[in-house]
Amino acid sequence: MQENKRKIKKESFMQGVFAMMFSQVLIKLLGLVYKMYLTNREGFGDEGNAIYSAGFYIYSLLLTLSSVGVPNAISKLVSERIALGDNKGANRIFKVAFVTFGLLGFIGTCILFFGANYISNVILQIPEAELTLVALAPSIFFVALICVIRGYFNGNGTLKVTANSQTLEQVFKTVFTILIVEIVAIVLGVNTKIMAAGANLATTVATIGSFIYLFIFYRNNRTPNANLQGVITKEESILQIIKQILYVSIPISLSAILSSINKNIDSTTVVRGLSNFMNESAAKIQYGILSGKVDTLTSLPLSFNIAFATALVPAISSARAKKDMTIANKRVGFSILVTILIGLPCSIGMMVFAKQILELLFPAQSAGTLLLQISSVAIIFTVLAQTINGALQGLGKVMVPAMAFGIGVIVKLILNTILIPIEQITIFGQTIPMGVNGAAIGTIMCNVIACIIGFSVLKRNMDIKFCFTKYVLKPIIATFIMAICSYSIYLLLYSIIFPKLATILSLISAVIIYALAIIALKLFTKEEIFMIPYGEKLYKILVKYGIYK
Numbered sequence: 001m002q003e004n005k006r007k008i009k010k011e012s013f014m015q016g017v018f019a020m021m022f023s024q025v026l027i028k029l030l031g032l033v034y035k036m037y038l039t040n041r042e043g044f045g046d047e048g049n050a051i052y053s054a055g056f057y058i059y060s061l062l063l064t065l066s067s068v069g070v071p072n073a074i075s076k077l078v079s080e081r082i083a084l085g086d087n088k089g090a091n092r093i094f095k096v097a098f099v100t101f102g103l104l105g106f107i108g109t110c111i112l113f114f115g116a117n118y119i120s121n122v123i124l125q126i127p128e129a130e131l132t133l134v135a136l137a138p139s140i141f142f143v144a145l146i147c148v149i150r151g152y153f154n155g156n157g158t159l160k161v162t163a164n165s166q167t168l169e170q171v172f173k174t175v176f177t178i179l180i181v182e183i184v185a186i187v188l189g190v191n192t193k194i195m196a197a198g199a200n201l202a203t204t205v206a207t208i209g210s211f212i213y214l215f216i217f218y219r220n221n222r223t224p225n226a227n228l229q230g231v232i233t234k235e236e237s238i239l240q241i242i243k244q245i246l247y248v249s250i251p252i253s254l255s256a257i258l259s260s261i262n263k264n265i266d267s268t269t270v271v272r273g274l275s276n277f278m279n280e281s282a283a284k285i286q287y288g289i290l291s292g293k294v295d296t297l298t299s300l301p302l303s304f305n306i307a308f309a310t311a312l313v314p315a316i317s318s319a320r321a322k323k324d325m326t327i328a329n330k331r332v333g334f335s336i337l338v339t340i341l342i343g344l345p346c347s348i349g350m351m352v353f354a355k356q357i358l359e360l361l362f363p364a365q366s367a368g369t370l371l372l373q374i375s376s377v378a379i380i381f382t383v384l385a386q387t388i389n390g391a392l393q394g395l396g397k398v399m400v401p402a403m404a405f406g407i408g409v410i411v412k413l414i415l416n417t418i419l420i421p422i423e424q425i426t427i428f429g430q431t432i433p434m435g436v437n438g439a440a441i442g443t444i445m446c447n448v449i450a451c452i453i454g455f456s457v458l459k460r461n462m463d464i465k466f467c468f469t470k471y472v473l474k475p476i477i478a479t480f481i482m483a484i485c486s487y488s489i490y491l492l493l494y495s496i497i498f499p500k501l502a503t504i505l506s507l508i509s510a511v512i513i514y515a516l517a518i519i520a521l522k523l524f525t526k527e528e529i530f531m532i533p534y535g536e537k538l539y540k541i542l543v544k545y546g547i548y549k
Helices: 013-040 045-068 070-083 087-114 116-123 127-155 159-188 192-221 238-274 280-298 300-321 326-352 354-361 369-375 378-395 399-419 437-461 468-494 499-520 526-531 535-544
Strands: 424-427 430-433
Touching: 013 045, 013 159, 013 280, 013 300, 045 116, 045 127, 045 192, 045 238, 045 280, 070 087, 070 127, 070 238, 070 378, 087 116, 087 127, 087 238, 116 127, 127 159, 127 192, 159 192, 238 280, 238 378, 238 399, 238 437, 280 300, 280 354, 280 369, 280 378, 280 437, 300 326, 300 378, 326 354, 326 369, 326 378, 326 468, 326 499, 326 526, 354 369, 354 499, 369 437, 378 399, 378 437, 399 437, 468 499, 526 535
Parallel strands: none
Antiparallel strands: 424 430
């Protein structure tokens, strides 16, 4: 049979991470392209973003209920079976999950399609969002199936398959978003409500395309059933497999559900709270700034980091199955270090260049500087929580991320309810605008709490040495060197060349300066450099120039 002739090529831990990282960066850049297009498009703007995002966040919540915990759950269970040589058991898990979550996805599609009117008018109080919900409904079914296939390949140690499918999906989404919105504008005229629905319809088209790609790839590359290492496990019933999957996926899904609820807290509290001191139209614009521009920008660093969270689950699960935690400890420690080195400069850099970035990317709708500056504080805690959660899920501590984030979400809800209806507050004689900024403060506190709780549990369950100098002091020094030098370059260039060009050159210089600072401070050991793809060649170059001995 064809399936016995082909075997998936496994990647090293860091090869998988870098493949996923590259894919996620490309996805976020493509996402930024269509967000820039929509925000700057006449007739869409911040109001269109409010309609688009309100519908999309409800869709995300239903999607989470039906499937979002599935990739990591399937990945964990499949990697454990394959680590023991039980490929037949791994394939059986996949088949049962495919049918089970396909059914759940279909139920989610029906709920969103037939409940669109009630959700938009009663829950969101944004009637214009009804069409966006209808347009998104079919996606839930296809994403549920996609999640199962991606989890299967992640468990096989091939994150590249997931990376490729996600990239393909985002390419489709970007192209069809622009195409459909333009067709709607030409055929039906500039109608913000219908254009927003058209933009979300692109998500459904892209999802179907991604499913077709993954299904064909699975048919051609599924793992042979033979137990290659001679370990034969007792064949489990369908009900037992479903119980195993749900035992892992429900807690993971709960974390994702809470994350989705976190976004829906903004969609249901911002407009209501702001109506305390501004009209509904102005309130929707403020929410559009938060959801359409600020959330898009602050989520960009997650694309660099999500690869670690995804890769750690099967890596640690496999190590536990083999009773070898030494390499797992090293991978988690290295992943957390890189996460800090990603999140910290993104937080500070976005805070320093908030105004310039908004003017560069959204020249027609550049409002939101203070909101972006406040929101950027949350980045470092969000990415750290992301990596820590991946490690905890791999350890089997699947309820901890959910509980930690649940506490954070409750705090955010309380802060949103209290702070958003307040127009401004006075602290030490200084008047500070509040309103929508209260939602950003709530998000910061939510992620701080989730990060602290998750890290405390991880530290108790893994033997990782966290050196203050290496994990905190040196990254802070490198970040402040970057911020001071790059902003000085901006001030110098601003009076000489076009402001937008000055911003681009300053941001490029920030990346270069930060990389040089990390090298100069010798943040990585020789062993850690060797973990990076082409690390041996990089180390030889560093030795050649006398940086390492």
